[in-house]
Amino acid sequence: KQTKRALMAKFPVKARFVNSAMNQAKAKMASLAEIRKTQKAVLSNRVKTLEDEIFKKTEEWKKWHETIDWKRPGKGDCAENKRRKDVLYKKKNRLHRLKQKLECFDKNNGRCCFGSRKLFLAQYHLKENGFKDHAEWKKAWRKARACSFFLIGSKDETQGNQLCQLTPKGNGRFFMKQRSIHKDDRTDYCLELKIPYLTEQLEKNLEEGTAVSYQFVKNKKGCYIQPCVTIERKEAPQIEGMIGIDINDGFFAVSGATKDGSLVQFEDIPFPKDLCSKANASKLKEAISGIF
Numbered sequence: 001k002q003t004k005r006a007l008m009a010k011f012p013v014k015a016r017f018v019n020s021a022m023n024q025a026k027a028k029m030a031s032l033a034e035i036r037k038t039q040k041a042v043l044s045n046r047v048k049t050l051e052d053e054i055f056k057k058t059e060e061w062k063k064w065h066e067t068i069d070w071k072r073p074g075k076g077d078c079a080e081n082k083r084r085k086d087v088l089y090k091k092k093n094r095l096h097r098l099k100q101k102l103e104c105f106d107k108n109n110g111r112c113c114f115g116s117r118k119l120f121l122a123q124y125h126l127k128e129n130g131f132k133d134h135a136e137w138k139k140a141w142r143k144a145r146a147c148s149f150f151l152i153g154s155k156d157e158t159q160g161n162q163l164c165q166l167t168p169k170g171n172g173r174f175f176m177k178q179r180s181i182h183k184d185d186r187t188d189y190c191l192e193l194k195i196p197y198l199t200e201q202l203e204k205n206l207e208e209g210t211a212v213s214y215q216f217v218k219n220k221k222g223c224y225i226q227p228c229v230t231i232e233r234k235e236a237p238q239i240e241g242m243i244g245i246d247i248n249d250g251f252f253a254v255s256g257a258t259k260d261g262s263l264v265q266f267e268d269i270p271f272p273k274d275l276c277s278k279a280n281a282s283k284l285k286e287a288i289s290g291i292f
Contacts (some may be wrong), residue, residue, distance in 0.1 A: 003022065004019070004022065006023075007021070008183075012182055012183045012184065012209060013181050013182060013183055014181055014182070014183055015149070016151075016152070016162045017085040017149075017151055017163065017181040017222055020109055020149070020150045020152040020163075021149075021150070023150070023152045024150040024152075028050050028112055028250075029112060032109075032110045032112050033109070033110070036110050038107075039097060039105075041104065041108075042100070043098065043101065043102050044100055044102060047095065047098050047099060047102060050091060050094065050095045050098065051095065052093065054088065054092060054095060055092050057091065058085075058088060058100055060084075061084045061085070061088065065081070065085070067256055068081075068094075072094050084228050090203045095159050110229075110269070114145050115145035116144060119144055120138065120141070121139060123137045123138075123141070123245075125283050126239065143286075147217065147218050148215060148216060148217045148218065149214060149215075149216050149218065150196065150213065150214070150215050150216075151163045151178075151216070152213050153211035153212045153213040153214070153228070154289045155209055155210055155211045158209045158211035158213075159206055159211065159212070160201070160205065160209060160210055160214050161211070161214065162179075162183060163179045164176065164177070164178045164214045165177050165178075166202070166206060166212070166227065167208060168203045169192070170194055172194050172195060173192060173193070173194050174192070174193055174195060174202075175190070175192050176190065176191055176192070176193055176225070178190075179191070181284075193225060193226075195227065196279060197279075198229050198231075199232055201229045201230075202227055202229050205229050205230055210230050211230075212227055212228065212229070213227070213228040214226065214227055214228070215228065218222065240258070240259055241256060241257050241258040241259050241264070242256070242257050242292075243255070243256050243257075244256075244257065247289065249273070250269065250270060250272075250273050251258065251269060251270045252268070252269045252270075252272065252287065252291065253266070253268055253269045254266065254267050254268075254269060254291055255267075269287050269290065270287070271283060271284045271287040271292060272284065
């Protein structure tokens, strides 16, 4: 609450937009925390793999070293010995760095840079990144940080959102009314748009009064409005076993089996054959996501 009051005092925006901004920041930090779990697991696995590799290389070197008469070494034996020791030395150094990185992993909560870390670091190498001076970089930096905003929804509000409402017009077309986010501005921005993806689910959410959040994104191609729809998850039997996926001409054959090999569930899930278009590629991703 204190953060919300401080933001509203500093920026002349509506309280609902402050809630949206805070929710988006929390979501980014939560996603960062989740991905750090995977990063730590990957790092631990790299350490273990490198330790096994060093042990194997050391044993190979010892066996090879014992076969050589070092009082009268053959041609190339000294060079081979040096090469093998150099390989082990470099691998041990790399292992030491990875272990240090793993030890320091839990000491910080991770870093989240709005506007991308790559663009932030570009200010130290302006010419190499195509900027004339720091002012030009700062303009690009602010533009990147302001390329999107989020409007959180609630089931208690009209059409599932206080600041943005969609009204279905049929054939994937919607009438949108977006209220100004500024505190003292009562302007409404209206336009008609087409949403080609998950249209049926979006119309169902609006009809049932489900909360619908919106992400507004601006890039080089233009502006995009991305509604967040709620999709009911299919109930699947929670059993220990295996899943099998067979890729066929236009559909996936999916089946589930228990540990002993007993078939418990099977289903054919269609996907488009022509994957050249982005729409069909998106449908394929939806099908694969649905399977998992």
